[in-house]
Amino acid sequence: MESADKEKEPEQVPAKEEKLIEGEQTKKKKKKKKKKKKKNQEQTGETPAENTPDIEEKKEEEEKKEDVPKEGAEEGEKKKKKKKKKKKKNAEGEEKKEEESKKLEEFDKALDNSVFRKLGDWKSGPFKQTTPPTIPVDEQFPDNIYSIGEIVEYAKGSRKDNEEAKAKERLFNYDYNLMRKAAEVHRQVRRYAQSIIRPGKKLIDLCDEIENSVRRLIRADKLEAGLAFPCGTSVNSCAAHFAPNPGDNKILKENDVVKFDFGTHCKGLLIDCAWTVAFNPTYDNLLQASKDATYTGLKLCGIDARFDEIGEAIQEAMEAYEVEINGKTYPIHPIRNLNGHLVERYHVNNFWEHRFMLEKVS
Secondary structure, eight states, X not given: OOOTTSOOOOOOOOHHHHHHXXXXXXXXXXXXXXXXXXXXXXXHTOOOOTTOOOHHHHHHHHHHHHHSOHHHHHHHHHHHHHHHHHHHHHHHHHHHHHHHHHHHHHHXXXXXXXXXXXXXXXXXXXXXXXXXXXXXXXXXXXXXXXXXXXXXXXXXXXXXXXXXXXXXXXTTHHHHHHHHHHHHHHHHHHHXXXXXXXXXXXXXXXXXXXXXXXXXXXXXXXXXXXXXXXXXXXXXXXXXXXXXXXXXXXXXXTTOEEEEEEEEXXXXXXXXXXXXXXXXXXXXXXXXXXXXXXXXXXXXXXXXOOHHHHHHHHHHHHTTOEEEETTEEEEOOOOTTOOEEOOBTTBSSXXXXXOOSOOOOO
């Protein structure tokens, strides 16, 4: 037990209250000083200058300004910086949007292919794509249902009215949709390729641009999706399956006839498609013969169709044309040792080949 005679310790005053007391005391002192000055001025007969602030008031204002915490000033600067950053981001975002919209407009415009011989123009497309193409196809079709391409009616009969055939066909809808996705990628890359293929460009550069565009649009992922085979450029007397290697400096010339051939795949389902490019009107009939022969063969390709009948029709359509080069007329024939082949899942060129030539029997 502590003794009652022990002196009591003084109670501690909070820091805030101490400051308030000090402030009041300084105010009282200042007031007293002012009163003394006034009395002295009255006794001496001096008059204070009008409209001039008192020196002590100025000091007080300066002291108040100094008392403003530095933290508040720093916070103000930070807020200003944040506002500037937001403005910059908004400005950059608007610029990017404008650039993207311009790119989309460029791609959506109808593509004039008049520079090529016997190659149709592209109409304004339903797809939203940039130039060069960068938007993957699955972003353009969020429901993963891809557009149906050109339909060529089968010349011999139809399966449209057969309910049993329709039911069987529906079993393959999943695979057909994957093939349509690969075809959509091929179509958009082909359109872009036709806008950059011009005389004077290296074949290797064109192939690299085509292949990289395919990888971007299809989201290349090894066996899931990607290129079915390297881009081929068969020039003039080279019939097929030539692809330039790195370091090959061959340049596309004004008088060349070139076949561009590249493929796409989704889960091993392949799209194998090629088209021929020429700039000289001399070869118009050669290109038209190839085009007519292709569509003739497509019309005959159907269930239970015979390969010899398809080959016969292709040959007859092609040999109806001839081409004049340097004043000399040449008949157009299909290439005898370039045969058709199967395209199976994950097999680009199956070994089972089909001859599409009529054999003359003596």
